[in-house]
Amino acid sequence: MFQSLRICLLLVFCCVPLSVESLTLGAERADEYLPVLKGKRVGLIVNQTSRVDDQHLVDYLLNKKVNVKKVFAPEHGFRGNYDAGAKVDDTKDVKTGLPIISLYGSNKKPKPDQLKDIDVLIFDIQDVGLRFYTYISTMHLAMEAAADANIEFWVFDRPNPNIAYVDGPLLEKPFQSFVGMHPIPVLHGMTVGELATMIKGEGWLTSLKAPQLRVFPMRNYSGSTEYRLPIPPSPNLPNQQAIYLYPSLCFFEATPISVGRGTNFPFQVFGYPDPKLGEFQFTPRPVLGAASNPKLNGVTAFGLDLRNSNVRGFDLTWFVAAYAQFKHENKAFFQSPYFLDKLAGTDKIRKAIESGQSALELRKLWQQDVQDFLKQRKKYLLYPR
Structure with a gap:
């Protein structure tokens, strides 16, 4: 009888869900960054995914009396309503009146005069973990511009929905472009915060000055965290x-x-x-x-x-x-x-x-490069793998 009771109690205990601390995004760590932003002029690199709870980061910071001076928009625009490759124009946000400067088209990198009234440039955009997804190229060029302008560059980190995968050929320098700027695999398995740290640490920037990089990492995140994006990161990745x-x-x-x-x-x-x-x-x-x-x-x-x-x-x-x-x-x-x-x-x-090689044979072409990359990136990881 006592043995049966022990089994029943064990079954009841096993069926009770364990308390799991919820994921906290970098942008949600306001208790850490709001005091630092006091008295500083802020530029934001954001799009429709830049949310804090139910608010856009722009609205959230303005409500907190942060001195937001301007918004920089990546491919697909500030509201994410531009087709891939479509020209994104400079404009003004109807809701806030803030100037919106396009970082896609002829002006992919913030110009010195666009940063002269900025103390901190913040990047907060949801990525999907692929080398040719251009948001990380925008981040790279903005880091360079911030370093040249001698201003701080912050990254509010967000999950990588493909973080479990590190695969594909590494980029070779002759093929470097806006759809691939870094010698990393197609799937790199890193968050934007980790990648920004690696870009700085590996000296991949062309700036003569070291970037004043600060990453606000997530809490309760790891390489095994399953995260379903609440907002499509671009028009043609709807789910x-x-x-x-x-x-x-x-x-x-x-x-x-x-x-x-x-x-x-x-x-x-x-x-x-x-x-x-x-x-x-x-x-x-x-x-x-x-x-x-x-x-x-x-x-x-x-x-x-x-x-x-x-x-x-x-x-x-x-x-x-x-x-x-x-x-x-x-x-x-x-x-x-x-x-x-x-x-x-x-x-x-x-x-x-x-030449007729199969998909299985193709995989062998990059396996050693991927293993070398895994070792190279290890010191830049911010979360358990």
Whole structure:
């Protein structure tokens, strides 16, 4: 009887959820940064993901009487309503009257005169953990500008939804561009705060002055923390599934194949009219703020519906199979070979595919580089792995 009672009590105890401390974002650590901001002139690099509880960071800081002077907007704009690659104009925020300076287009780096009335430049943008997602390039250039202007550069850290994955080829210097500035894998498995620390520590900035970097890390976060983004980080990554599939589908952007821009499920499908790559049909159409003139506009594509796919990380199986099908039908696949090489950070991947290597064989090309990177980044990690 007593043994049965012990078992029952044990079962009851095991069914009671243990108390788990909630995640605290860098922007939510106001008790630490608000006193430091007192009397300082502040510039913000933010977009629609820059939230503190139910408020935008801009509104939150203004309500706390912080002297916010201006806002810098990355690709997709301050409110996240610009298509990928679309020109983002300088403007003024209707709600606050603050000037909004674009950091996408011809002005990717804050100019000295744009920082002359700033003491602290704060970066608070949700990233997705990929080298070619341009928010980290914006952060890099802003760090350089802040160092040159002799002002502080702060990063309010946020989770990386792909933090569990470190994979893909490392960028080689000849292929450095705004869609890849750092010698890191496609999936680097770091938060923006960790990456900023690494950028400084490895001397990747061109500035002659050391950046006055300060990272406000998260509390109760680790490499095993599952975090579902509450706000889409950009118009064509509307949900968690798109974010998970983005690494494996983005290379299609350099080919004639559509990844669903101009549909309700971008980066969750891929297809082409002929050759047909599957039975699923979709027809891209213009979508305001997301795809003004999508690839295959008005043309029905046939391919795969990946909305229920379990693929995670970096997998080129679909890409290599599509190349083989195009080659079999004597159709050009690498529509923009140099753009593909910039996304990959190397021309070795394209050349290996052209030589007939399988997706499994391709993986061997970067394994040693990834292992070396894991050792290199170790001292910059802010959270348990």
